Amino acid sequence: xxxxxxxxxxxxxxxxxxxxxxxxxxxxxxxxxxxxxxxxxxxxxxxxxxxxxxxxxxxxxxxxxxxxxxxxxxxxxxxxxxxxxxxxxxxxxxxxxxxxxxxxxxxxxxxxxxxxxxxxxxxxxxxxxxxxxxxxxxxxxxxxxxxxxxxxxxxxxxxxxxxxxxxxxxxxxxxxxxxxxxxxxxxxxxxxxxxxxxxxxxxxxxxxxxxxxxxxxxxxxxxxxxxxxxxxxxxxxxxxxxxxxxxxxxxxxxxxxxxxxxxxxxxxxxxxxxxxxxxxxxxxxxxxxxxxxxxxxxxxxxxxxxxxxxxxxxxxxxxxxxxxxxxxxxx
Amino acid sequence: xxxxxxxxxxxxxxxxxxxxxxxxxxxxxxxxxxxxxxxxxxxxxxxxxxxxxxxxxxxxxxxxxxxxxxxxxxxxxxxxxxxxxxxxxxxxxxxxxxxxxxxxxxxxxxxxxxxxxxxxxxxxxxxxxxxxxxxxxxxxxxxxxxxxxxxxxxxxxxxxxxxxxxxxxxxxxxxxxxxxxxxxxxxxxxxxxxxxxxxxxxxxxxxxxxxxxxxxxxxxxxxxxxxxxxxxxxxxxxxxxxxxxxxxxx
Numbered sequence: 001x002x003x004x005x006x007x008x009x010x011x012x013x014x015x016x017x018x019x020x021x022x023x024x025x026x027x028x029x030x031x032x033x034x035x036x037x038x039x040x041x042x043x044x045x046x047x048x049x050x051x052x053x054x055x056x057x058x059x060x061x062x063x064x065x066x067x068x069x070x071x072x073x074x075x076x077x078x079x080x081x082x083x084x085x086x087x088x089x090x091x092x093x094x095x096x097x098x099x100x101x102x103x104x105x106x107x108x109x110x111x112x113x114x115x116x117x118x119x120x121x122x123x124x125x126x127x128x129x130x131x132x133x134x135x136x137x138x139x140x141x142x143x144x145x146x147x148x149x150x151x152x153x154x155x156x157x158x159x160x161x162x163x164x165x166x167x168x169x170x171x172x173x174x175x176x177x178x179x180x181x182x183x184x185x186x187x188x189x190x191x192x193x194x195x196x197x198x199x200x201x202x203x204x205x206x207x208x209x210x211x212x213x214x215x216x217x218x219x220x221x222x223x224x225x226x227x228x229x230x231x232x233x234x235x236x237x238x239x240x241x242x243x244x245x246x247x248x249x250x251x252x253x254x255x256x257x258x259x260x261x262x263x264x265x266x267x268x269x270x271x272x273x274x275x276x277x278x279x280x281x282x283x284x285x286x287x288x289x290x291x292x293x294x295x296x297x298x299x300x301x302x303x304x305x306x307x308x309x310x311x312x313x314x315x316x317x318x319x320x321x322x323x324x325x326x327x328x329x330x331x
Numbered sequence: 332x333x334x335x336x337x338x339x340x341x342x343x344x345x346x347x348x349x350x351x352x353x354x355x356x357x358x359x360x361x362x363x364x365x366x367x368x369x370x371x372x373x374x375x376x377x378x379x380x381x382x383x384x385x386x387x388x389x390x391x392x393x394x395x396x397x398x399x400x401x402x403x404x405x406x407x408x409x410x411x412x413x414x415x416x417x418x419x420x421x422x423x424x425x426x427x428x429x430x431x432x433x434x435x436x437x438x439x440x441x442x443x444x445x446x447x448x449x450x451x452x453x454x455x456x457x458x459x460x461x462x463x464x465x466x467x468x469x470x471x472x473x474x475x476x477x478x479x480x481x482x483x484x485x486x487x488x489x490x491x492x493x494x495x496x497x498x499x500x501x502x503x504x505x506x507x508x509x510x511x512x513x514x515x516x517x518x519x520x521x522x523x524x525x526x527x528x529x530x531x532x533x534x535x536x537x538x539x540x541x542x543x544x545x546x547x548x549x550x551x552x553x554x555x556x557x558x559x560x561x562x563x564x565x566x567x568x569x570x571x572x573x574x575x576x577x578x579x580x581x
Contacts, residue, residue, distance in 0.1 A: 050422050052581065075424040086415035090345045102337035103423035 003028040003155055003187045004049065009058035011044050011211075018044040020211035021058070026189060026204075028154075031181050033202030034191040035296065041211040042191035043083060046157050049189075050080050063154045076104065079148030079186075083159040085140055089133035093124055093143050096132060097150055104151035111150070118146040122176060138169035145176060149186070156180070158190040162197060170194075174201055195296040207300060214303045223294040228252055229268030230298050231275070233261045234287040244282055245275070255301050259287075262301060264294075334425030335433040342404065342437025346444070353445070356400050360392045360449045367516065368457060386460050389453045390470070390543035391515025394477060397446040398535060401478045402506055404438030405485015405572075409492055418581050431486060431576040435569065438482030439475060446474045462546045469554065470545030473561065477538035480565040483572035490575035508533075515539045519551045537561040 004026040011019040019041040026032045034042045047053040049062055051071045060067045063077035087096050094115060101111035119125040122142035132140065141161065148156055161177070162170040178201065181188050192198050198205050199219050206216040215222055235241050238261045242254045245263055250271045252264040265271060268291045279286050300306075346352070368385035411417040420430050454460060462470070488501060513535035519527060530536050537557040544550035544557070 052418070052422060072424045075422055078422075080422055082415060082418055084415045084418075086417075086419040088341065088345075088416050088419075089414070090348055091341065095344070099337055099341060100419070100423075102333055103420065103425055105333060105424075 001028045002026065003030075004032075004060070004062050004189065006045075006049075006060040007058060009045070009048065009060055010056050011041075011048060011053065012056045017211050019048070019055075022208070022211075022213050023058075024206055024213060024216055026155075026187060028187055029181070029185050030203045031177070031188045031190070031201055033198040033205040034189065034208060035193065035195070035198045035205050035300070036191075036208035037193055040208045042208060043159055044211075045208075046080070046159050046189070046191060049074075050078060050157060051075060076151070077154045078157060079151065079153035079155070080157040081141070081144045081148045081159065081161055083163060085144070087132045087140055087144060087147075090131065092129050092131055093119065093135070094128040096143065097147055100147045100150050106151055114150055114152075118149055119143075121179075122146045138165050138172070141165065141169075141173060142176070145173070145180075149180065149184070152184070153186065155187045155189060158188065160191055160193070162192070162194065170197070177201060195300070199296050205296070207303060209304050215299065219296060222296065222299045226252075226264050226294045226298060226302055228264055228266045228294075230292055230294050231263040231265055231268050231272060232290045232292070233263065233279075234259055234289070235261065235279075235284060236287075237284045240282070240284050241279070244278060244284065248274070253302070255305060257301070257306070262298060264298070264302065332429070334420075334423070334429035335436065338420065338430060338433025339437040339440065342434065343440060346437075346441040353448075356396065356403075356445050357448060357452065359399065360396045361452060363388070363392050363395070364453055364456060385457050386547060387518070387543075388516055389450070389457065389460060390546050391513065391539050392453065393446050393449050393470075393474065393546075394513065394515055394535060394539045394542055395510050396449040397442045397474050397477045397538075398481050398510060399442075399506065400445040401438050401442035401481040402485045402501075404441055405434070405482040405487075406489045406492075406495075406498065406501070407438075408434060408486050408489035408576075409495055412489070412579070412581060413494060417579070421579075421581060427577050427579075428573060431573050432569075434486055435479055435482045435572065438485065439478035442478040442482065443471075443474055446478070460546065462548070466545045466548060468545070470542045473538050473541030473545065473557070476541075476558075476561045476565050477535065480534065480561070480568045483565070483568035486572040487568065487575045490572070490579050509535050512536070513539045514551070534561065534564040537564075 002025040006025065007023045008021050009019060009023070010017065010021050022045065034045065036042055044053065048055050049060060049067060051067055051074050054068065062074045065073040065077060067074050088099070091099065097115040097119070098111065101115065106114070116125060119128050122145060124139060124143055124146070127135070127139070132143065135143065145158070145161065158177070162173050165173065174197065177188060180186050190201070202219065204216065204218055205222060206213050208214070215225070233241055236259055238256050238259050241261045242256060245251050245254060250266045252266065254264065255262045272289070272291055367388055371384055408417070512529050512533040514530050519530055522530065537552065537560045540550045540552040541554055541557040541561065544554040550557070
């Protein structure tokens with residue numbers, strides 16, 4: 001059964017297309033990942049599904065309810081953990097949970113029992129009566145995830161659940177998410193710009209860039225589309241490397257990025273030997289060379305021609321972001 | 332209605348926990364009572380004011396406490412917006428009408444408590460004020476009307492503001508004029524007609540007059556007129572607050 005179904009959904013902000021005609025569906029019980037750089041439209045899509053933003057055009061249903069005409073039922077069906085914190089710091093962990101339970105009309109005896117149970121799940125039960133302002137970033141995020149589950153939603157939206165957390169806490173949160181999905185059969189839709197996170201957690205992944213979905217499928221399927229192995233060469237003469245390799249019969253495609261060249265080739269382990277003799281012969285200096293199976297990073301690079309790393313937002317993206325912030329400020 | 336209740340309860344919990352806010356909000360009323368009540372009192376006697384000036388300004392200072400605290404409580408919606416908590420309530424299956432009403436009643440309740448604390452202080456330092464239970468209840472009703480109205484005004488303003496930068500502006504151009512023109516510190520009857528006009532368009536005037544009627548038994552404006560005017564103002568501000576709060580985007 002499709003728990004979330006989206007068709008031709010778009011969102012314009014004063015002429016800027018944040019989400020551009022996307023369609024896909026998510027099945028019940030799936031962990032579905034939305035992968036893309038900052039400003040790609042992930043959060044906007046989530047906000048529309050959570051009824052916080054009205055789409056400019058297109059339709060979507062969550063748990064069978066229309067996001068425009070049946071908001072209350074959509075809201076009852078979903079839990080959401082926002083990218084930015086949304087806890088009340090002046091209340092205790094328990095009170096934050098209790099407040100949520102009231103809002104979602106969870107009966108008081110069930111509420112009490114579930115709060116304790118969920119706080120145990122995220123290992124915060126010993127801190128339940130402490131004010132949230134004394135909590136670390138990881139603890140807050142865990143509390144928010146627990147809170148999002150209190151009304152037993154059919155779908156849990158997680159917007160960058162591990163952003164800004166240290167690696168150990170990230171691993172922790174991944175484990176919780178996995179456990180939730182297995183124990184409670186909650187459908188989970190998460191956005192991330194961490195490749196490894198998407199790869200480890202998600203049954204299926206949609207890669208989104210500039211508001212458009214450019215590829216969708218399981219991690220394996222996406223990697224198979226590259227159809228081969230990847231050789232990464234670090235060289236100051238990256239352009240000459242490409243010029244040289246392009247003529248070879250086992251070459252499929254290449255992407256250049258700073259002084260790194262990513263080659264998509266067949267049977268890399270065999271053909272790399274030829275490469276190793278060809279490059280020095282042409283006088284190209286190679287600093288390092290690496291063969292590996294394709295990762296999602298390579299898939300992303302293949303489809304968009306750039307890497308996903310957030311700090312490498314190019315000029316036009318930076319402008320889009322500023323545009324977005326500016327108009328968010330004005331609204 | 333459960334949404335209204337839980338949001339009201341949250342406001343109260345936050346208020347009780349912020350001891351510094353409670354004490355801080357008592358500073359200004361205390362200052363006014365001591366300075367004006369005792370400093371100006373003797374000179375006003377000479378000018379021929381019949382009751383003591385101290386007891387004259389007590390209702391005005393109580394109204395001031397309610398005004399400041401309620402306005403600030405309303406504007407605090409900005410913090411909720413900035414710190415993200417507002418999102419948590421906006422995606423919940425309750426209407427924005429409930430959220431806004433909960434916030435309004437929460438702010439009104441805290442400002443009422445603050446007004447009562449001011450009254451207790453005035454009692455302790457001044458003495459000489461005696462009022463009946465009925466009078467006290469009348470004063471309480473007017474305090475509540477002032478509290479609800481100005482929390483709603485605060486929410487309306489907060490709905491249009493992005494951050495707290497504009498707060499000083501509101502302090503100087505909204506809150507202080509409302510207080511200064513309200514007849515909290517001077518009798519309306521002695522004013523020239525142009526000044527009286529300004530006092531009559533200030534909604535707080537009717538709150539001060541109502542509270543003064545309750546506590547002192549006399550007022551320049553009939554308490555019934557004050558009640559009708561102030562309740563209408565309250566309805567207006569709630570409608571305005573609702574309208575602007577509905578348009579908040581996060």
